Amino acid sequence: MKDLGAAKKILGMEIHRDRGSRKPWLSQQGYVEKVLERFGMSKAKPVSTPLANHFKLSTEQCPKVDKEIKEMSKVLYASVVDCLMYAMVCTCPDLAQAVGQVYKYMSKPGRSHWEAINWIFRYLKATVGHGIVFGSQRHDPLIVGYVDSDYAFTLGGGPICWKSTIQYVVALSTTEVEYMAVAEAAKEALWLIGLVKVFGIRQGGVQLHCDSQSAIHLAKNQVYHARTKHIDVRFHKIRELIASGEILLQKVYTADNPSDMLTKHVTTGMFKHCLDLLNVCKH
Incomplete structure (x- = not known):
């Protein structure tokens, strides 16, 4: 028996390892x-x-x-x-x-x-x-989420999950769109918690960053709102997840929200900044 060498390629994705900095890099x-x-x-x-x-x-x-x-x-x-x-x-x-x-x-x-x-x-x-550069487990090892109308999650500083899609339900305001997006992102976060648990990562609550203060207020406030009574009840699950501590919903400035580039066209400068935030770069 002998130790097996580390994988270098899987499903067309190339895996590189910087032994010095202990940072893996994934590209195609x-x-x-x-x-x-x-x-x-x-x-x-x-x-x-x-x-x-x-x-x-x-x-x-x-x-x-x-x-x-x-x-x-x-x-x-x-x-x-x-x-x-x-x-x-x-x-x-x-x-x-x-x-x-x-x-x-x-x-x-x-x-x-x-x-x-x-x-x-x-x-x-x-x-x-x-490609995608990941940090070592000693550097930002936990799942962190960013949400706008769409969302992205990172692990070890690099993106592991992202979604950019057309809005599939009717909403009456931007706030409602982002509130529903937060709820969808929270469901993905719960699935990711279960996934990383298999690899021995103790996650705890997932930090979910949102740039809409109004959406954050709706998610954290348990008081009945007449303006949201038409929103499907399944989206209000986010309030329970916040109350239990499974989701830690936090404010982030739009300029520092990388999910912005998944939602709409952004300026060249903002686009490059989003890539830097997600550690998508040349190795």
């Missing part, structure tokens, strides 16, 4: 390079954000005449989105918002949607060597 550099080559984007001009602000994608841009429909049928739109989706799910939370946008038009993509795809490729070209 090889996979991304193959995708860029497969779709003829290896020599694309790099850009600094996944989707520029001038892309205003909508169903109005879907092809309407037979000629355009025939032209777009030759484009490997669905295959490209699937490849981008895999990268996003595994190691690229920075792609989440952009991929979510182009995904909506898979059934009938237009030229503008394809141009957006090409822009995402250009961003991948610029960040092909990037």
Whole structure:
């Protein structure tokens, strides 16, 4: 019998270890390079954000005449989105918002949607060597969550779970949207607590950072609010979790909330700051 060497690759994800700093690094550099080559984007001009602000994608841009429909049928739109989706799910939370946008038009993509795809490729070209850096267990070993309309969770300083999706329920205000997002994030936090317990990590309450003071007030205040009586009762579970100490809901400034980039287009400066907060960078 002999000791087995540490894993270096799993499901297309490359695992690197910096023995000196005791920080593992997870990336998909090889996979991304193959995708860029497969779709003829290896020599694309790099850009600094996944989707520029001038892309205003909508169903109005879907092809309407037979000629355009025939032209777009030759484009490997669905295959490209699937490849981008895999990268996003595994190691690229920075792609989440952009991929979510182009995904909506898979059934009938237009030229503008394809141009957006090409822009995402250009961003991948610029960040092909990037990945997720985790700290050692002595540095921030616990789960920490960030929530806006979407959410992200980190462990050891690096993202382990993120969600960027279209709002699926009707809300009458931004406060209600963020309140419901907090409730959804809390459910994910409970699942993550059970997951890390398997690895011997004693979590305790999960710090969940939210940049909406109004949503925090609704979550912490047990008093009946007429303005929230129409919100589905399942979202009010968050109040019990806060009262029990399982969720530690805290205020964070919007400028320091990395989940902001999962919700909407942000400035280049803010986008880079979000990546720094999540430890998504070049090794």
